[in-house]
Amino acid sequence: MTTTLETPPRTDPPRPTRRRPRLGFSAGMMAPGIVLLAILSIVPLLTIIAMSFSRVRLLGGVGFDGAGLTYWVRLFTDIDLAMQWVRTIVFFALTVGLEMLLGLIFALCLWKLMRGRNAILSLFLLPMFVAPVIVGLLGRFLTDSTFGLYSWLLGLIGYQGDILGGQYSAFAAVVAMDIWEWTPLITLIALAGLTSVPASVREAAAIDGANPWQTLRHVILPSISGVLLVALLIRSMDAIRYFDIIAVTTNGGPADATKVVPIRLYETAFRFFDLGYAAAIGLVMLAVTIAIARAFVGVLERKGLTR
């Protein structure tokens, strides 16, 4: 803003002194956004750190009583929490792994399909825009043991039983719902990578006598590996971010079979109001995401995208 004061009247021809305010202009443009973001992110961050060292009072105004390292000690001796981390990692590996695999397969098929590719892709992308709550509720509807369409179909091939009631089947069901919603994202990204593989590269492989499988393995996959890595990292960060589907389907049950760390955090904070402990759990989650974000930015920098 101060730069406008220094600027001479408009009628002046452009002056070589323009170089000087260069940094000032960009910084000035960034300022409002950065300040707002700082308020929105740093204040909560400091708050959650403070919370993890305090007993938080909610009645009669918010207040903090020092609790020292109580919650942090508990964090490292909590067997249940350790189990929930293991479950989170299994859930994470299954969903993200299968989404990468299925997303890539589907992208390869679509890529080979010249006619109707865009229309099919559009239809295939639709689940991404469905609110995760609706995905969860729709999943409940489809797997209901008395009238669910999918339970009925499974009944035809001999599976009887309450899908969301069994420990393994409930876990499989929430994994499937996550896969339904997010496989399209991987397909979309992988297809963008595939369409940018130059035709000459494929032709060269064909001339060298490579069969389709060899071309895929040694030519196409290596040339989209960067794009696939981006897809993997984006999906990984989101997989830790969201927990809506589990929250509205099983809410951690049955018998804790689907209780992942975010669900545990919610329960600790907003059912038992043990806010200090929830804060400690949350800070560990945050550290995990920041590590993935670091890797993501590392990939971008290697590609020279962040300059």
Next chain:
Amino acid sequence: MSHVDRTPGRARVGILLIVAIGLLWTLVPLLWMALSSFKSAGDVTAAEPKLFFEPTLRNYQRLFSGANNLGPYIWHSMLAAGISSVLALIVGTIAGYGLSTTRMRGKKHVAFWIISTRMAPIAVVVLPLFLLFRGAGLIDSIPGLVLAYLTFNLPFAIWLMSAFFTEVPAALQESALVEGCTRWQAFWHVVLPLTKSGLVTTFVLCLVFSWNDYAFALVFGGPNSQTLPIAADQLVTQTGIDWGQLTAIGTIVVLPMMLAGLAVRRWLVTGLTLGAVTGE
């Protein structure tokens, strides 16, 4: 063009088969939801799923009349998602331009801080905001939800717009400056019109993220600010679920976002990878 012809017949059948299965897996739940929303109570929960039935608008009529009128929920959703997306777009565009042109030394660290803010787990953000909002009296208010949604929409908009701005050739801005434009004029009259698609994409994605939010609305919402996803969740009661109404709400929540999302399909790759991959 040519490589499709070279795909042998058997492989081609295989590909078509996989595509068909993929489409069925994707579309059946959505179609079933839309179909069920036009069924009567008896047909929705029929033990044998009914493909043919007498359609009725009763589920939709009941959503907009009587005790649990959906009107206020829609209004809250539109306000919270709309205002936060517009704010994120305005502030984020300006800051994104600054970020894409700045040469300051700590730039990498600022960029990393922005992206890690966007990626912070929702549960982790909700927790301190709950305390802060309680202290500030922002629980159960639209401004509270707008602020909560800005925690993810603002960093997203800054980062994504910055990625769109770096695509604009620097030479265009330079020549505008030589012509005598101020830097603001170069931004406003030259760069911004070239990033229209970026602006629309950023806005649409911000809108989708906040419209679809459940976790924030669950903790911060109340009678004066409940949004559509909460309305859907509230139909799930101890005594049972009215699936006819629920599928109707689902259709109402989902349809506008699908249309908005498909409208920017060409730029979705760029948007959803935060500029890391560009499509088409």
